Amino acid sequence: MDRPTPEMLALFDTPEWLRVVGVFDLETTGVDVAADRIVTAHVGVLDASGAVISARDWLADPGVDIPDGATAVHGITTAHARAHGRPAPEVVAEVVGSLRGLLDAGIPIVAYNAPYDFSLLKNEAVRHGIDPIVDPAPVIDPLVVDKAYDRWRRGKRTLSVVAAHYAIRLDGAHEASADAVAAGRVAQALAERFAPWLPATAHELHTRQIAWARAQAAGLTDYFIQIGRLDPDDRLDGSWPIR
Template sequence: MTRVDDPISTAIAAAPAQNDDTLLGDSWLLGFDTETTGTKRDDAIVSASLVLRNPDTGFEGDTVAEWLINPHHRMNPAASKVNGFTDTFLEQNGEEPTQALANIATAITMAQDKGIPLLAYNAPFDVRMLSGDLGRWNLQGLPERLLVADPLVIDREISHRNGKRNLAHTTEYYGVDPHGDFHDATADTIAAVDLIQPMSRLYPQVGALRLGELMDWQRQAHERWLVSFNQWLVSRGRRSINDTWL
């Protein structure tokens, strides 16, 4: 991938390199979120946001990049109700997908090369959507081995709380005030990135996770959650599910 000359790429290039010993609580992060035409694997991204977070400056020092994309794919009416996008609006205002998707993937790859985790709430959804779109348009894919931080997986492992665990409820639990409305890609990205510091304060073991152990820790946490969730499903006469993280 070639580097694009834009603020997010410039900021990533200027960020320090990190290594396996970097602590999650001290780490730079590249937040990522998408809004899509639907939730199926053949759906497409209509908007995306990347937020580079310097742990020393917090929200005030964020570098933000946003994309509005014409997916050349019909909006699912249910998804349109949630994110507010219509086919007509996207056709008239969206960027062509090839350049937008290439720029997103380039920025993520640059951050990965510096050891900066890609942070996304329920990360498999956004990563798989982006990978699907890159493949659909015959673009270079993401690195094979991604370093990802997923606040949903982390929260399930440490908080053991009742109630919903969507982004809105989780940010409320950790005392995070959103910057904008949920189901806006940028507001959701910032909210997800904002979770790491209060998680680290309330549960110091989160901030003490080293980047070199982060992926295995999250995979194991997801597996433990899945066992518990499937036991709950079966106890209510429902089928268990097969589900993998990244």
């Protein structure tokens, strides 16, 4: 995709629906959305400048041991979670409630690699007898949007790398609040850079991301098969924003 010139960008404002965004991130016991548990969570709201206008953080006792590998990522040990974390059912219920409040208000929720966080939260809700969020909308996933609008850029697409690419500061990577806020600001940077091509509404962008994510998973599947990382009969799940 050709980059818009500064003159072109001057003709386009940031979409109205991106001037207030929710942000959401989890840190967990692992990467299995069906089996792993929430350790920390963040739900917040950013204004048009990327400033935090509301925020809430949670520390849960997940009810299981936190593997050393997970602790190495987010810094929370089993002992710390047990001593200072709240019961997982309470945390899950409050996170679900906070996200529902944003969605009911029509505020888009930014989540980087959204299927991971929303799927794990859904499974945690089911585990604890809480009515799950099964079809969150509108969601903005900067990972999917960045791949769609800048498909051929080389390099990794981790949050830290993509944040650096868009000149977004990320202090404390893999801490739920830092990651959530950085993802929200990346979404706003994407909106500024690619304003001429953005859809008119957050719901239209949500719909486009469903197709983009499916296509991206198919392309990655083909690549992994070519390099021998996947068997020819295996396919990556391209469901979005929840699996």
